[in-house]
Amino acid sequence: MTSGNDHSGRRSAAWFGLDGKLGFVHRSKMYNQGYSSSMFDGRPVIGIANSASDLAPCNAHLRQVADAVKRGVLMAGGVPLEFPTVSLGETLMRPSAMMFRNLMAMDVEETLRANPLDGVVLLGGCDKTVPAQLMGALSVDLPTVMVTGGPMLNGKFRGCDAGSGTHVWQFSEEVRAGRMSREDFATAEACLSRSAGHCTTMGTASTMACLTEALGLSLPGSAAIPAVDAARYRIAEAAGSRIVAMVDEGLTPSSIVDRRSFENAVRVNAAIGGSTNAVVHLLALAGRAEVALSLDDFDALAADVPLLVDLLPSGRFLMEEFAYAGGLPAVVGELGELLHRDAATVTGKSLGENCADAPNWNTDVVRTRSAPVHDAGRHTAVLRGNLAPDGAVIKLSAASEELMRHTGPALVFDTIEEYHAQADSPDLPVEAGTVLVVRGAGPAGYPGMPEIGNLAIPKKLLDAGVRDMVRITDGRMSGTSYGTVVLHVAPESAAGGPLALLRTGDRVTLDVPARRLDMDVSDEELRRRAGESGPTVPEAASGYEWLYRSHVRQADTGADFDFLTGRRGHPVPRRHL
Ligand code: FES
Numbered sequence: 001m002t003s004g005n006d007h008s009g010r011r012s013a014a015w016f017g018l019d020g021k022l023g024f025v026h027r028s029k030m031y032n033q034g035y036s037s038s039m040f041d042g043r044p045v046i047g048i049a050n051s052a053s054d055l056a057p058c059n060a061h062l063r064q065v066a067d068a069v070k071r072g073v074l075m076a077g078g079v080p081l082e083f084p085t086v087s088l089g090e091t092l093m094r095p096s097a098m099m100f101r102n103l104m105a106m107d108v109e110e111t112l113r114a115n116p117l118d119g120v121v122l123l124g125g126c127d128k129t130v131p132a133q134l135m136g137a138l139s140v141d142l143p144t145v146m147v148t149g150g151p152m153l154n155g156k157f158r159g160c161d162a163g164s165g166t167h168v169w170q171f172s173e174e175v176r177a178g179r180m181s182r183e184d185f186a187t188a189e190a191c192l193s194r195s196a197g198h199c200t201t202m203g204t205a206s207t208m209a210c211l212t213e214a215l216g217l218s219l220p221g222s223a224a225i226p227a228v229d230a231a232r233y234r235i236a237e238a239a240g241s242r243i244v245a246m247v248d249e250g251l252t253p254s255s256i257v258d259r260r261s262f263e264n265a266v267r268v269n270a271a272i273g274g275s276t277n278a279v280v281h282l283l284a285l286a287g288r289a290e291v292a293l294s295l296d297d298f299d300a301l302a303a304d305v306p307l308l309v310d311l312l313p314s315g316r317f318l319m320e321e322f323a324y325a326g327g328l329p330a331v332v333g334e335l336g337e338l339l340h341r342d343a344a345t346v347t348g349k350s351l352g353e354n355c356a357d358a359p360n361w362n363t364d365v366v367r368t369r370s371a372p373v374h375d376a377g378r379h380t381a382v383l384r385g386n387l388a389p390d391g392a393v394i395k396l397s398a399a400s401e402e403l404m405r406h407t408g409p410a411l412v413f414d415t416i417e418e419y420h421a422q423a424d425s426p427d428l429p430v431e432a433g434t435v436l437v438v439r440g441a442g443p444a445g446y447p448g449m450p451e452i453g454n455l456a457i458p459k460k461l462l463d464a465g466v467r468d469m470v471r472i473t474d475g476r477m478s479g480t481s482y483g484t485v486v487l488h489v490a491p492e493s494a495a496g497g498p499l500a501l502l503r504t505g506d507r508v509t510l511d512v513p514a515r516r517l518d519m520d521v522s523d524e525e526l527r528r529r530a531g532e533s534g535p536t537v538p539e540a541a542s543g544y545e546w547l548y549r550s551h552v553r554q555a556d557t558g559a560d561f562d563f564l565t566g567r568r569g570h571p572v573p574r575r576h577l
């Protein structure tokens with residue numbers, strides 16, 4: 001434990017340890033918060049980067065979580081200083097929260113570096129907030145622990161569990177098919193959100209919480225604990241205490257995460273049936289951490305990993321059951337030698353040590369490898385072909401077996417609005433075998449790569465009993481979605497990808513076993529079409545949208561800004577007085 005008057009080597013000493021005018025100014029203004037001088041006597045100064053916001057309902061309770069972290073920091077002899085970060089509410093932000101992930105990462109990175117901090121606890125929860133904070137923190141490389149906000153309690157509708165996202169998509173299809181009344185649909189709204197916390201399914205927020213734990217950047221067991229469980233506050237307190245020790249130990253993210261950590265995260269993502277969004281986020285995080293990770297790694301590394309966690313949208317249960325079953329440590333236990341057990345973590349111990357003898361209290365929820373939800377091979381597969389030369393992904397655990405090899409005529413839409421306007425028309429030229437395509441939904445084109453991929457099944461097919469069909473987009477889909485949907489096509493149509501050359505009526509072949517996605521159009525014809533004008537991309541001449549469109553990279557490398565990859569460290573900036 002550290003306390004007392006030792007400023008030795010600590011970054012905060014360059015502010016609070018100074019004599020004279022500058023030290024006076026740095027300390028004096030802090031006293032207006034009622035702190036005594038002993039707060040700045042050389043104790044480690046711990047930032048608490050809080051993304052609490054009324055506009056990000058999944059993160060609103062992080063104010064209370066921050067109090068628990070502060071308690072832990074104080075108990076261990078550190079000084080907790082909480083500050084707000086940009087926050088991204090998945091359900092409200094337009095055109096998509098993803099457009100602002102890199103902005104939030106920049107905010108976190110610059111705020112950490114500019115201030116007298118020796119270490120940081122990151123508080124995030126909703127989908128983009130966790131990767132954004134981690135991206136910024138990895139580039140700064142101060143000692144870092146993440147505390148995620150935890151999921152809501154299970155949704156309950158008419159006596160049954162109902163999961164965030166997944167059941168919304170199901171219910172709205174039922175309404176369109178005339179099997180659910182609008183009144184029941186309205187009643188379900190409140191039933192799905194019973195408490196503070198993020199989505200209850202294995203959507204992107206739950207996935208990223210689990211992968212943060214798998215990367216070794218949060219305390220073991222923390223991902224699954226419900227937001228309102230007292231255990232969430234105890235683990236937040238423990239994180240506050242642990243970060244103080246990490247500052248003393250000099251335990252930075254670069255001494256924790258390496259290729260082994262990312263391989264573990266990729267494999268855990270397959271075992272939990274994690275969100276396809278994790279592919280984009282992990283690639284961006286690896287870029288920040290200067291770890292070589294490619295899109296193809298997601299397919300290769302996951303190939304022998306069975307689906308063990310039986311949660312919606314790939315399975316049956318919700319995050320509450322996952323927590324009570326033992327959470328991620330139970331998964332790590334079941335995966336055994338499929339993970340690098342020697343990978344480092346924030347505890348100072350290895351992942352394997354953290355999870356040694358981790359109990360699995362419910363093998364219906366966290367299956368054993370001998371009785372998995374699905375055998376290996378139902379992970380997120382990577383496809384290539386003349387429609388996606390740089391790759392595309394498909395989540396096999398959420399897709400239909402009978403559509404794994406499928407050829408059909410394309411029905412192409414340049415915008416999602418165009419599709420929505422026609423989806424319910426009885427005249428839509430669509431059959432069950434049609435391949436629905438919505439382009440213009442990539443990072444630069446939309447902008448912000450929105451989650452439009454799980455296109456609603458056209459009404460006339462829905463009425464005929466069709467529940468799934470092949471859909472293709474250069475956008476993403478919500479981690480709570482399901483269906484045979486090819487996502488993240490790269491390069492996107494707006495960046496000159498061949499998806500822009502596809503026309504309605506062209507035959508498209510999805511061949512998952514061969515990992516192919518092709519259009520049956522000759523190279524010569526494609527060259528001819530390339531000379532014609534394709535779908536236009538709206539342009540922004542200024543503002544953040546201009547910055548985003550000018551510098552965002554494609555999905556296959558994580559959609560980070562081209563100028564943000566890598567670590568820039570935490571040198572103390574020049575003084576201003
Ligand atoms: Fe925030 Fe799902 S909307 S986690």
Ligand code: MG
Pocket residue numbers: 090127203204205478479480
């Ligand atoms: Mg989501």
